[in-house]
Amino acid sequence: MTTPTPIDPALCKSLVPLNALKPESLTDLLKKAQLQTVPKGQTLFKIGDDARSALYVVKGEVHLHDAAGKALARVVGGEPSGMHRLAHQSPRRVSARCVGEVQVLNVDAGLLDVMLTWDQTGAIEVSDLSSAGDNDDWMSKLLQIRTFQMVPPSNLQAMFMRMQSVSAAPGETIVKQGAEGDYFYVIMSGRCLVTREQAHAKPIRLAELEPGACFGEEALISETQRNATVTAVLPTQLMRLSKDDFRQLLNEPLARKISLEEARRKVESGDARWLDVRLPSEFATGSLPGAVNLPLYVLRIKLGALENNTQWVVCCDSGRRSSAAAFVLAQKGYSAFVLDGGLPPPG
Known part of the structure; x- marks a missing residue:
């Protein structure tokens, strides 16, 4: 072409x-x-x-x-x-x-679907949304990211009104490991480095994030501290969404919950597979038949090992980690469900 x-x-x-x-x-x-x-x-x-x-x-x-x-x-x-x-x-x-x-x-x-819905509902004019950020094209950029295309248009409208534009200079820390989660971020331009601190050792370099990448959702969904540090490598422009707005407008619509009974039917019929995102030590104590174990902390790095032409029922002990994992999967174009209520007790 x-x-x-x-x-x-x-x-x-x-x-x-x-x-x-x-x-x-x-x-x-x-x-x-x-x-x-x-x-x-x-x-x-x-x-x-x-x-x-x-x-x-x-x-x-x-x-x-x-x-x-x-x-x-x-x-x-x-x-x-x-x-x-x-x-x-x-x-x-x-x-x-x-x-x-x-x-x-x-x-x-x-x-196209989002634009049609906006035009037909007429709830918010594009000119109203443009005032939410300095970059006239930032909404178009966000709508190219699969995650945002899966969110109901009414939620997108509210999200665009609530997002804040922030910038980071090279070497500036955007998210600090161990800190409480407060915002969800989307990189609009620039580049960021993700690292994880280790006791008595140099930080581990996990990934480099480019425009279109999202980060910060795991701590917000799981209600845990940040598990990595994100630092700007180049002059970087980001959009951020507060914890409460993220949960209401993004996470809840994307966290497709499924009951144990329905999940078992999907798996047994061959329409889906189990994805257990607990630690290997937890997985070893008992798991669902045929489950793939891919811990949440390495999910982004090893995502390529998962088949993209199947549905995944993501599970953990409580549902928190699986909700975070399902959000990551949705970002990358995978079809994922969250096992509602977490794994059943053994026996």
Whole structure:
């Protein structure tokens, strides 16, 4: 695919539902969209893929196929068939292949959904929200992060009004290990280093965080002290949300709780797996059948070891650590549930 080019809003006048957006909402949406040229014969998506992008055929022809390769429909740019999103259900139920060279408008599906909801509810104008921060584009940046796309739009509106913009100079400590949790942070620009102090040894370097990364939620959810120190490496701009606002507006909507009975049905049917985020020493004393043990403190580092095409039922002794873990999983695009009430007693 070619390098994205600037997009004229007039291109969207016949595209549904883009043509229903307010002009200012469409402008914000198109800042993050891409107009791409796709070669003949290339597959745009396959059956089972996540529909994270809303795709419109602007020029050329695309054929939709079933699992057996049978052609089901043809979509042609400029014709009525090209006015709607290509097979936008998620996961995709068909495959899409370019018959010749095709020009495609690629829009973030989650951001489109948020913009449509805001426009239709009319609860808060974008101009009102812009006053919440110094960076005119900070809301668009946040809405590119999967975590925020999963939050109900009404919560997002309130969250944007309550977030505060803060900056940190290189070498400045933003979060200190052992301190009480007070804020949830999102990095808008710059870079941060995460380290963990050790007794009688040098701090362990855990990770470097770049724009779009979030941190600080574990102490807020688990009601524990900070388990690491976060320091700015470059001049860094952040948005932060207070502990109470974070719990009300972000954590509660994302913490999809599930009963033990329902979780067992999901696991036994093969629709989900257990993820135990307790320490290995706790796990060794007893666990649910087939559970994967990945302690909360190493979850971010070893997240790649988990399958992304399955649902995870996260568990611990009380539900606190599993709630924090589920939030991290949601940030990274995993489907996760929290075992309500924690693990059952042994026996």
